[in-house]
Amino acid sequence: FAELFNPDIKGGYSCLCRSHKLLSTSTETSSASFLSSRMPFVTKNPAHYLKALAEDSAEALHIGLFFSRSISEQQATDLIKLAKAMQQSTRTIRCLWLRFRDGDESICTALQAFGDELAGDVSIQSLVIEGKAGPAEIECLAGFFRNNKLRGLQFRRTDIDASASAVLRPLFVGSDTLNVLDLSQNSKLGDVFVEEMLTALSEGETSIETLSIGECDIDAADDNDETIERISAASVELMARYVSRSKSLSNVTLRLLNLDDIGIGELANVLKRQDCSVRRLDLGGNFGNNGIKILAEALKTNQSIKTITLGCHKNLNDVGAQELLRVSDPFAYTTHANKKTEWDSVRKSNHSLQSVYILDRPSVTVSNELITKLRSISNLQPHQTLQTKAWHHIEKHIEDISHMEIDNKYVPEVMSFVQKRGELNGLFETIRSSNSLKIFENPSPERARLSDQMDRIQKENAILKRLLKAERERSQSLRNENYSVRKTVEMKFGKKCPSWSWNSCKQLWLEVVDLIKEPIW
Numbered sequence: 001f002a003e004l005f006n007p008d009i010k011g012g013y014s015c016l017c018r019s020h021k022l023l024s025t026s027t028e029t030s031s032a033s034f035l036s037s038r039m040p041f042v043t044k045n046p047a048h049y050l051k052a053l054a055e056d057s058a059e060a061l062h063i064g065l066f067f068s069r070s071i072s073e074q075q076a077t078d079l080i081k082l083a084k085a086m087q088q089s090t091r092t093i094r095c096l097w098l099r100f101r102d103g104d105e106s107i108c109t110a111l112q113a114f115g116d117e118l119a120g121d122v123s124i125q126s127l128v129i130e131g132k133a134g135p136a137e138i139e140c141l142a143g144f145f146r147n148n149k150l151r152g153l154q155f156r157r158t159d160i161d162a163s164a165s166a167v168l169r170p171l172f173v174g175s176d177t178l179n180v181l182d183l184s185q186n187s188k189l190g191d192v193f194v195e196e197m198l199t200a201l202s203e204g205e206t207s208i209e210t211l212s213i214g215e216c217d218i219d220a221a222d223d224n225d226e227t228i229e230r231i232s233a234a235s236v237e238l239m240a241r242y243v244s245r246s247k248s249l250s251n252v253t254l255r256l257l258n259l260d261d262i263g264i265g266e267l268a269n270v271l272k273r274q275d276c277s278v279r280r281l282d283l284g285g286n287f288g289n290n291g292i293k294i295l296a297e298a299l300k301t302n303q304s305i306k307t308i309t310l311g312c313h314k315n316l317n318d319v320g321a322q323e324l325l326r327v328s329d330p331f332a333y334t335t336h337a338n339k340k341t342e343w344d345s346v347r348k349s350n351h352s353l354q355s356v357y358i359l360d361r362p363s364v365t366v367s368n369e370l371i372t373k374l375r376s377i378s379n380l381q382p383h384q385t386l387q388t389k390a391w392h393h394i395e396k397h398i399e400d401i402s403h404m405e406i407d408n409k410y411v412p413e414v415m416s417f418v419q420k421r422g423e424l425n426g427l428f429e430t431i432r433s434s435n436s437l438k439i440f441e442n443p444s445p446e447r448a449r450l451s452d453q454m455d456r457i458q459k460e461n462a463i464l465k466r467l468l469k470a471e472r473e474r475s476q477s478l479r480n481e482n483y484s485v486r487k488t489v490e491m492k493f494g495k496k497c498p499s500w501s502w503n504s505c506k507q508l509w510l511e512v513v514d515l516i517k518e519p520i521w
Contacts, residue, residue, distance in 0.1 A: 042066040042099050046078040053082075053089040060094035060125075067111065068101035076110040083117030086124070093124040100131040100158075111140040119143035126152035126180075134159040138167050146170045154182035157216065161229070162192035165200075172197060173204035180210040184253070187216035190229040198242045207248040213239065214255035218284060218313075231256050236263035243278065244270040251280045255311065259285025261294065268298035271305065280307045288314025288363065296323040299350050303382070306352055311359040321358065321370040328353045328377045328385075331392065340403040346389045351382040391421040398422075398429050 042064035049063050063086075071079075086093060100107075118124075118141075127150055129137070138145075138160055145167055153171070171178065181201075183189060194213065201208060216228055236259055243249055256263075264287050270276060283295075292310070299305065308324075310316075322333045330345035356374040358366055378385045394401055398418075406414055422429070 046082040053085040060092040062095050064097040066099050067107045068103050070104045071106040071110040079114040083114050095126040096124050097128045100133040115141035116143045120147045122149040128154045130156040135163040138164045142167045149177050151177050152180035157185050161188040165196040169200045172200035175206050178206050182212040184212050184214045185216045188229045191235045194235045209248050210251040212253035218257045233258050237266050240266040253282035255284035261287050261291040264291035264294050268294050272298035272301045276304050282309040284311030286313050288312050288316045289320035292320035293323050296327050299327045306354045309357045315363050317365045321366045339397050346393050351385040354378045
């Protein structure tokens with residue numbers, strides 16, 4: 001309760017406030033941005049970049065090369081010049097983008113010389129290999145893969161397979177800078193490549209923060225397409241194990257045809273753990289309502305995921321979408337037996353999830369209303385989200401919140417919280433309410449500790465009041481006697497003072513003394 005109602009706590013749930021930077025502080029641009037899906041500028045003329053590399057500038061460069069058909073001797077020479085210029089230049093290469101189309105052996109020959117010249121280059125931050133690149137093209141770059149400072153690596157719509165694992169293993173095992181690994185839309189990865197890649201990443205010092213593994217065009221894929229080597233459910237289980245072991249992984253994308261309800265269950269076992277570090281999750285596969293229910297159950301205890309994207313190839317309707325929404329919103333599509341069960345649901349709900357995006361698929365029939373709600377679950381930090389839910393519940397049951405079982409020592413925080421959320425009206429309603437939690441019975445622990453002493457003081461005050469009353473009555477009696485003496489003197493001598501002799505004054509004084517001696521009780 002102290003954390004819940006404390007307005008000074010901004011983040012709460014410290015494990016939810018981890019910030020995984022994809023790059024070191026020496027650059028403001030993350031590797032993820034290098035691997036953008038935007039079409040880059042590429043050229044078949046390597047000499048195009050020589051002038052820019054010779055400039056003394058702090059601005060990073062993008063270099064895009066296009067390999068197709070054949071490479072002339074001049075182009076091969078220019079490729080070597082380009083590699084040497086990159087090694088000697090003071091400028092950082094933000095991204096080296098290599099696009100391949102069908103070609104002859106001259107491409108591999110020129111690429112081999114280019115790769116050998118690039119060995120040891122530390123200026124390249126990100127490498128993208130796209131298109132008709134297979135094991136032979138990857139082998140040509142073996143020298144570079146053995147010694148580099150890459151932060152991001154993407155294979156995009158390539159034909160790499162298990163034979164490329166040996167070339168890439170030195171990078172996966174030995175790199176201390178690689179943060180982003182994107183294997184999107186590749187058709188021949190297969191189980192062997194995935195297993196060897198995950199093994200190498202686990203053995204080495206690489207701290208992958210963004211991992212994407214996706215088969216080629218699964219949205220329109222035919223399971224019997226022999227040109228595509230599918231990643232099996234067994235490899236999905238290996239991926240789940242890797243996610244469970246990784247402490248750095250914050251972004252996970254898996255788009256696999258064999259990612260079914262069982263595979264979702266394997267991932268759910270990882271996601272439900274409180275030490276899970278994944279913040280963004282993108283899943284596409286052969287699952288629907290049942291898989292979503294399994295995922296929703298895991299999200300109830302997850303404290304890290306903020307954004308989820310789902311591409312379902314089985315039936316997904318409002319039933320599954322409501323399960324996802326109930327994870328974060330305990331008041332949506334739920335009837336609670338009583339106030340206590342509602343409060344328990346508030347406390348146990350997910351406070352970190354902010355958005356769920358459901359991709360448009362033929363098998364998806366979720367209503368637009370639910371899709372909109374899932375996309376905008378919250379834009380607050382987890383602790384602030386919890387406070388918002390708590391206020392919704394308190395405001396709804398402000399006449400009696402005894403079911404919350406608030407200890408007296410937390411009452412100041414509760415009152416401050418209510419005043420902040422509901423202003424003075426909310427505070428006064430809480431004070432006037434019929435709460436049976438004894439909020440104001442003992443507002444001060446000091447008073448409870450000194451209750452005996454206070455009782456004794458109250459008794460002494462009662463005695464003093466009686467003595468004061470008696471003293472007042474005696475004073476009134478004296479005033480009456482004085483008034484009587486004054487009347488007697490006036491009756492005997494008149495109101496004017498006579499010319500008294502000494503004997504007359506003495507006699508009058510004796511009479512007064514005799515009068516005073518008379519008892520007054």
